[in-house]
Amino acid sequence: MSIRKSSLLFPRTTGWVGASALGASLLASTAIPALADEALADLVETVQPSVVTILAEQKTAPTPAQGQEFNFEGHPFGEFFKRFGGPEGFNMPDRGPGQGLGSGFVLDQDGYIVTNHHVVDNASTVTVRLNDDREFEAEIVGTDPLTDIAILKIDAGETLPAVKLGDSDEIRVGEDVVAIGNPFGLSSTVTTGIVSAKGRNISEGPYAEFIQTDAAINKGNSGGPLFNMDGEVIGVNSAIYSPSGGSVGLGFAVTSNIVDYIAADLRDDGEVSRGWLGVSIQNVSPQLAAAMGIDTASGALVSDVVPGSPADGILQQGDVIVSFNDEAVGTSSDLPILVGTTKVGTDSTITVLRNGQEERLNLTIGKHQSAEAAPNAVAEDKLADSALGVTVAPLTEAARAEMGVAETVDGVVVTNLKPDSPAAKAGLQRGDVIVRIGNQDTLTPDALQTALDSEKTDPALMLINRGGNQIFVAVEIA
Structure with a gap:
């Protein structure tokens, strides 16, 4: 970590003294941070021409009525933003067209640009402004909402300075990183920090993995690069934790290894085949x-x-x-x-x-193919089981039709359960279908009781079907 002389302060009884009070021997050591600063400046000078500004002319979108919250459904990080606030570069829809601001970087010299999906989502036109202030209208080659990555293409009439994607698996927690982007429209802003954590999952889909950094990332940094000290892109800045809307040192970047795969697939045919x-x-x-x-x-x-x-x-x-x-x-x-x-x-x-x-x-x-989960419902009470603390009923054809349970699923339906019962503590819910306990199927309430009576493992392994999804739970039965 680089320490500048202007910030090297030490406490004394009545206040603070500068580093000059510590003697010449300590001052001589500042030559090493100075060299580190020079190396950082050289790195920035090399990669900065590859960082671009993204201007997205947004299509008209309705504004929520007064007192209503914006509906984040469908946004790749919607639940995260609902909990923590919108990220840098995220623009609340207005009553008329507006302009979204983000960042990006040149992936190769032919004019392919990487940015975030949410920067260009719902855009009628997208403009890329290069580091030398030239502007070009961009084609959206393809986007992937599930990883928040988009690929653009511009024709600058010449080769462009491109950056190299590094191996995000190789970066270590604690390593220095550099973010370059356009926070609040301030183009080519450089911030530094470290890798705070790897492999972050912010609960927004199964296909994105994030690097957490404390480098300052703000509105307008979205889609911009996160560099390692070799000048390689190891992440694309995509989201922040921000109760206030500004940086609090918790930024998240999609890993470069995922970006590499997504970018190649989008360039191939504009779609991602998983x-x-x-x-x-x-x-x-x-x-x-x-x-x-x-x-x-x-x-x-x-x-x-x-x-x-x-x-x-x-x-x-x-x-x-x-x-x-x-x-x-x-x-x-x-x-x-x-x-x-x-x-x-x-x-x-x-x-x-x-x-x-x-x-x-x-x-x-x-x-990859998607599947819709079946709805849930409650069936008619038939039999109570005291060991689990649940009331179950046979999965009749009427109940199956009402609940939308597939023909391939058999078991008994949980119609009620006692608070603090073994079943409640294990997370069972009304409408769950108990399919199996241990290795024994539970096709009827009597079969459920038999399985419980003969089960020798505690906790017992139970398979349930919830909304069309099969889930294992561990239930105490002693």
């Missing part, structure tokens, strides 16, 4: 690990397998995926990124824990 396994997954909690008899609470637990998917017939409910193509899967959030950035048709190897034993499985990655 790899797909066809499984529902969840984290392995300590309680689930105990119920399954495994040593560590890590990996991605397979709670459901989509029929006809690449995983069908290969992966099973209850498998714990611990690696994908020899990349470790520490939590369930790791797997979608690894699979999503794998090309469709790639032969892949998955290591799982199955019945406590490690197995290596091979499958071919498919193309």
Whole structure:
């Protein structure tokens, strides 16, 4: 970390004294920070010409009525912004057209530009202003809302100075970083900081991973580059935590390795083709690990397998995926990124824990497809179970139709549960369908009771279906 002489102050009894009071020996040491400052200035001088300003003419959008909150639904970081406030470069829709301001950088000399999806979203025209103040209308090659990345193309009539994407996996927490952008319209503003954390997940979709930094990032920095000390882009600044709307030292940048994959795919055909396994997954909690008899609470637990998917017939409910193509899967959030950035048709190897034993499985990655969750409802009460503290009912055809439960799902429906009961503590809800306890299916209320009576593991591993999604829970039954 560089320390400038003007800020080198030390306390004494009645106040503060400058570094000059400490003697010549300490002053001599300031030569090292001076060299570091010079290296930083050289880095900025090299990469600054590649950083651009993005001006997005926004289409007309309705303004919320007085007293109403803006609807963030559909925005890639909507829930995050609702909790923490809008990011830099985010513009609240006005009654008429407005101009969004953001940043970007030249990806290659042919005029391809990287910025954020939310900077150019809903834009009628996009203009790129280069570091020398020349402006060019840009074509939106493609955008990916799920990672908040957009690729633009301009024709400057000449080659442009481009930056290099670094390997975001190699950067370490504590390393110095530099952000360059246009906060509040102040073009080519440089701020410095460190990598505060890696692998951040801000709960806005499964395919984006973030580097956290304390380099000052404000409105207008969106889409701009975060550089390492080699002058390589290791992230695209995308969001901030900001109760006030200004920087409080909590900025988030999409990792360069994800940007590299997304940019290549968008340049190819304007769309992102994500790899797909066809499984529902969840984290392995300590309680689930105990119920399954495994040593560590890590990996991605397979709670459901989509029929006809690449995983069908290969992966099973209850498998714990611990690696994908020899990349470790520490939590369930790791797997979608690894699979999503794998090309469709790639032969892949998955290591799982199955019945406590490690197995290596091979499958071919498919193309991602979305599925809609089924709605939930409450069925008619039929039978109470005191061990779990729930009331359950058979999954009749009428109940199945009312709740929208698929024909492939069988079990009993939770119609009510007692507060502080084992079921409530495990997170069960009214409308959940209890599919299995341990290795025993629970097709009827009597089958549920039989499974509970014979279950020897405590907590017990229970499979439920909620809104069309299969989920494992660990339930105390003693």
